[in-house]
Amino acid sequence: MKHLRKYIIICILMLITITLIGCMIQDEEASTKEKINKVNKALSMNLSLEQGVAAGQVFLKDDIATAKIIAEHDIEESKIREIAEKYVEILKENYQNKNISVQGMQNNKNIVDLFIEQ
Numbered sequence: 001m002k003h004l005r006k007y008i009i010i011c012i013l014m015l016i017t018i019t020l021i022g023c024m025i026q027d028e029e030a031s032t033k034e035k036i037n038k039v040n041k042a043l044s045m046n047l048s049l050e051q052g053v054a055a056g057q058v059f060l061k062d063d064i065a066t067a068k069i070i071a072e073h074d075i076e077e078s079k080i081r082e083i084a085e086k087y088v089e090i091l092k093e094n095y096q097n098k099n100i101s102v103q104g105m106q107n108n109k110n111i112v113d114l115f116i117e118q
Contacts, residue, residue, distance in 0.1 A: 043067075043094065047087065052079050058091070065095035071106040080104040084112040092116070 040058040047056030047067060052075035058067045067087040071080045084102045091100045097118055104112035 040094070043090065047083075050083055053083065058087070060095065060098070063098055064101050065091045065098045066100075067091060067102045069102070069104040069112075071104060071111065073107055075106065077106070077111050080106060080111050084114055088114055088116060092118070 038060040040060070043058035044056060047053060047058055047069065050056070052072050053069055054072045055070040056068060058065070060066070067084070067090075069080065069083060069087070071083075081104070084104045087102050088100055091098075091102070099118055100114070100116040102112065102114045103110060
């Protein structure tokens with residue numbers, strides 16, 4: 001009976017140790033992803049509030065400032081292009097000396113894909 005009790009205690013301690021190690025590794029991976037894709041929450045919110053935009057995100061990855069635009073299904077392609085060109089200028093102001101990429105999608109199709117090297 002004593003051996004069974006020791007065995008159970010050792011198993012519980014091993015489970016706790018494995019869980020703690022797993023949590024530490026997961027936290028490191030999350031912080032690495034945040035470093036890779038630095039999301040600009042203010043610009044992302046402004047982009048999402050544009051008329052005709054269903055969702056949008058602005059982020060910096062490596063040396064490329066990127067805006068991703070998901071347009072509502074009933075908006076004209078010319079309006080998507082207008083919004084994309086507007087965000088090229090905004091990104092140029094906010095991310096000087098960075099390459100700029102703006103992509104506009106609608107109904108799972110790439111409508112606009114702008115890339116500016118700086």
